[in-house]
Structure formats: structure tokens, C-alpha cells
Amino acid sequence: MSDFQTLGLAPAITRSLEEAGLKDPTPIQAQAIPHALEGHDILGLAQTGTGKTLAFSLPMIHRLTEMPGKPAPKSVKALVLAPTRELVNQIAENLRPMVKHTRLRVTTVVGGQSISRQINTLARGIDILVATPGRLIDLMDRGAVDLSTVQFLVLDEADQMLDMGFIHALRRIAPQLGQPRQTMLFSATMPKQLESLSASYLTDPRRIQVAPPGKTADAVDQSVVFLPKAEKGAKLREILAAEPEALTLVFSRTKHGAERMKNQLVAEGVKADSVHGNKSQGQRDRAIKAFRAGTVTVLVATDVAARGIDIPGVSYVINYDLPNVPEAYVHRIGRTARAGRDGTAISFCSPDERPLLRDIERLIKRRFSDDAGHDDSQHAEAGAPKGKPKHRRGGQGKPRSAQGKPRGGQGDAGANRAGGKPGGRRRRSRSGGGTSSPAAA
The missing domain is CATH 3.40.50.300 (P-loop containing nucleotide triphosphate hydrolases)
Structure with a gap:
């Protein structure tokens, strides 16, 4: 039995993990998933490349599979917001293999693509929507999406949501979301503004930190x-x-x-x-x-x-x-x-x-x-x-x-x-004395 199975994830999810060759959870996953499965809000801080996407998506997928019924037209059950189109696509690429043995569907909406096609897709109802804030607001203004049914909200790279006007977009989106809901914020850095942002969106969160905020990867x-x-x-x-x-x-x-x-x-x-x-x-x-x-x-x-x-x-x-x-x-x-x-x-x-x-x-x-x-x-x-x-x-x-x-x-x-385990041999730090500690998996 793998460690992923001991976390209590649904068999459909552990099957997808095995097919993807994912054997053991990383530290951020091992610590965040149990709290998220219990329904707690999460503030997750970990270095880039340590598996934050699965840390929030696996418990979200698990809890969605336990909910009966298909999404109503224009409705959304789970919303993941990310600051860039590239990150939205990357998150969706991570999620899709994890839901292939479930009835759930993952959909993306970003700028630079046909909004008419996105409106038609949303009309059928969405299980998991991964979006950039700007395009989501465009769709809200057109009455193409109903966010009152959102029961899971994830802000990925939450610190960058504070930049380039994203905070104003969040203030427009948040009041439209369903209540009660589970909210998870994940980031590799923790500027002071993120503390106030987390206080605004999280309720009694579990703070999961596997490295000091701003720490660069050892590798x-x-x-x-x-x-x-x-x-x-x-x-x-x-x-x-x-x-x-x-x-x-x-x-x-x-x-x-x-x-x-x-x-x-x-x-x-x-x-x-x-x-x-x-x-x-x-x-x-x-x-x-x-x-x-x-x-x-x-x-x-x-x-x-x-x-x-x-x-x-x-x-x-x-x-x-x-x-x-x-x-x-x-x-x-x-x-x-x-x-x-x-x-x-x-x-x-x-x-x-x-x-x-x-x-x-x-x-x-x-x-x-x-x-x-x-x-x-x-x-x-x-x-x-x-x-x-x-x-x-x-x-x-x-x-x-x-x-x-x-x-x-x-x-x-x-x-x-x-x-x-690392894919290559460990190297001594070029600028540090002694051997670098292994990178977080």
C-alpha cells in the first residue's frame, strides 16, 4: 500500500496516481491533503516544483466525487484561479489525468481565446473551472457563469494575485461565490500583503509550510x-x-x-x-x-x-x-x-x-x-x-x-x-559550504 492510499483518497484517484507513476506524496502533499480532506481552509507555502498542484487538487477531487448530481447549466462546483494563461493550462494538465476515472470534467477559461466558445462550454455546467480572473469577470458580466454554486475555491500563486490589479478582480469575484465553501491559498512566497489577503478569504485555516517563505530550492x-x-x-x-x-x-x-x-x-x-x-x-x-x-x-x-x-x-x-x-x-x-x-x-x-x-x-x-x-x-x-x-x-x-x-x-x-527521489546525482553547492540537502520531492 502506497502512502497516497494511506491518505484516504478515493480508489479512482489512487488508480490515476498509480497510472501516472506517482508513488509517494511530497511533503506539502502529505501535510496538506489530510487537513483539506477534513474540509479545513488551507494556506500552503512551499518551494516551486514541490507538488502544490496535487496538494490542493487531490482532496478537492475526492470531495467532489462524494457529491451527487451533475452541475446545473452555467454553474461551477470548484473554481481554481491563477494569474497567467500558462499557469491555468498547466494546472488543467495536472488535473485531467487525476479525474479520468471519475465523472468530473475540467474546463479552462483564459483570455486570448474565443469567448463565444467558452460561453457555450459553460452553458453545460462545470465541475472544475480553472480560470484567469480577467476572463472570468468578462464571462460574469455577460451572464455566462453562475458562481453561487462554487463550494471550493483555490488561489494558486496567491501572492501574484496581489499584483497587476488582481486583488480588485478577486474583490469582484468573491461575493459571487457560494457559502459555505472551502478555500485554499497556495504560494511559494509570502509577502506581507498575502497575510491580509488570507485573512480576508480564509476561515480558521491550517497553515502548511514546508520551507521558509522565499526560500529557493536547494537543488x-x-x-x-x-x-x-x-x-x-x-x-x-x-x-x-x-x-x-x-x-x-x-x-x-x-x-x-x-x-x-x-x-x-x-x-x-x-x-x-x-x-x-x-x-x-x-x-x-x-x-x-x-x-x-x-x-x-x-x-x-x-x-x-x-x-x-x-x-x-x-x-x-x-x-x-x-x-x-x-x-x-x-x-x-x-x-x-x-x-x-x-x-x-x-x-x-x-x-x-x-x-x-x-x-x-x-x-x-x-x-x-x-x-x-x-x-x-x-x-x-x-x-x-x-x-x-x-x-x-x-x-x-x-x-x-x-x-x-x-x-x-x-x-x-x-x-x-x-x-x-532526485532524478540526477546530488551536487555540492557552488556557493555554499558542504553538501546541499536533498530537494523536497
Whole structure:
């Protein structure tokens, strides 16, 4: 009997887990699922890539299977809100294999797709709706959806719901939801505003925290390259040339910068594409699909992809520009070292970005050294001279490649494969003394 079975999940769900090759729950799943099955509200905090999607979806699916009857026309039984289209699609991809032995259906609504088709789909009634807040409000305004029957609400990446006006959207959506209901908030970071948000939406919640908020995954080998802004392009090409077939995600601060960088790389023969807010949903989906398949090896993106890409084969994240919001750093580098694997994150820092780096350092509680005198005494690698940022790709002097690595399945759920054991050998921390602790499965 597997640990998933001991959690008391319905046989239809454990059967789906077995078919997906998911054997043991991750820490966030093992701790959150029993409380959620009892009907408690949940505030879940865990690093990216640790299986938060199944932590909220499995108990929700279990409780939905116990409820009789089909959803009425235009009604919704369970609502999952996420900040980006990519994340909505990722969540749905995780949920669908888990409901295939049940009568439940999973539906998505996001911007950039036919609203008429979404209206027709909603007219039949929905068991589980995964949506972006903006498009859901559009559908509410058209009278296409009735949220008064919602008995389960999930806010995934809840901290980002505070950004870009999402909090105002939530204030419009929440009063329309059914009562009583179970609400679950999940995030990898915990800004102060999230505390007040959780108080507004959660009733006597169970707080499940498997790592300090803002803590980066242990399996991510982090380094910073200090250089003038004009030298960033040359440094990026030098790093990419060292291992051209590895899947590499490059983050740009702006949409125009991401597109310009992608065009330059393509012109130089690099298999690159881009994902940002100026691309249509179809273009974004095709780029991510090609990146997942390996036909595109470099994906240049804005923070729209910081939480919406779950591809276990991503070996490297390069922060070409440091993010304006320090929490975004945690989510960006969480695109690698997923599902029990290790990975490498390299950040470029120009002189004008030093304040941004200091904010990141305060959040993740570590410092990066440079010739200007950053104190990295707690993390300097034994024998390595201070002030010499390490930026070669791979580790231990040997290039790493995404090819040949075991690939996880079902997105975030891939963290459970093989009993949660890492898919590759553990490495010593590049900037920390001693051996990194195993990544949370």
C-alpha cells in the first residue's frame, strides 16, 4: 500500500496516481491533503516544483466525487484561479489525468481565446473551472457563469494575485461565490500583503509550510555575474555556446527586450523563441510546446512565464535582467530543478541593478560576492577565490545537458515520481559550504 492510499483518497484517484507513476506524496502533499480532506481552509507555502498542484487538487477531487448530481447549466462546483494563461493550462494538465476515472470534467477559461466558445462550454455546467480572473469577470458580466454554486475555491500563486490589479478582480469575484465553501491559498512566497489577503478569504485555516517563505530550492545552483549592461549580450552568447542543446530559459524585464533578444539569437542560428504579453495565446502555447519538445532550446520570456512553465527538462535559468520584485526571482529560478532534479540559475547584475540584487539577497537570506566587496563569507566555495563569480554552465567542470535526463510526468506532479527521489546525482553547492540537502520531492 502506497502512502497516497494511506491518505484516504478515493480508489479512482489512487488508480490515476498509480497510472501516472506517482508513488509517494511530497511533503506539502502529505501535510496538506489530510487537513483539506477534513474540509479545513488551507494556506500552503512551499518551494516551486514541490507538488502544490496535487496538494490542493487531490482532496478537492475526492470531495467532489462524494457529491451527487451533475452541475446545473452555467454553474461551477470548484473554481481554481491563477494569474497567467500558462499557469491555468498547466494546472488543467495536472488535473485531467487525476479525474479520468471519475465523472468530473475540467474546463479552462483564459483570455486570448474565443469567448463565444467558452460561453457555450459553460452553458453545460462545470465541475472544475480553472480560470484567469480577467476572463472570468468578462464571462460574469455577460451572464455566462453562475458562481453561487462554487463550494471550493483555490488561489494558486496567491501572492501574484496581489499584483497587476488582481486583488480588485478577486474583490469582484468573491461575493459571487457560494457559502459555505472551502478555500485554499497556495504560494511559494509570502509577502506581507498575502497575510491580509488570507485573512480576508480564509476561515480558521491550517497553515502548511514546508520551507521558509522565499526560500529557493536547494537543488538550484545559483550564481551572479557582475558586469556592465553593455556586456550582457556577449556573456549570454558565451554561456549558451558552451552547451547549445540544453534547455535554457532566459528572463528579460520587458516584452520588447525579450522579443529583440529572441530575434538576435535566431539570426545567429540559435533555436530560440519567446513568450511575453505581446504574443497571442496560440503563439505562446506553440513556443512552450516546442521548448518542452526540445525543438526550441532557448526560450526568452518575461515574468509571464515565471510561474507558468513546468518542464522538468529545463537545466538552466538565466536572469538577463534582474526582476523589479524580489519574489519574482524565487519563481524564475524555480523553473529549473523541478521534480527532484537539480539545475543552474545564473543572474546578470549590472551596476544599476545592485539595489535589485540587495532586495533579492534580503529575501533569500544569502549574499553573492563580487570585486566591489559583497560579503559572501557564508557561502564562498572552499578553495574558490572571493569576488570571482562562477558562471560556467554545468557543474564540477563538466557540461550538463537536458538530454538524457529522466522527464517527470504530469507537470508539477512529476515531483512524486520514483518515490520523490532526485532524478540526477546530488551536487555540492557552488556557493555554499558542504553538501546541499536533498530537494523536497
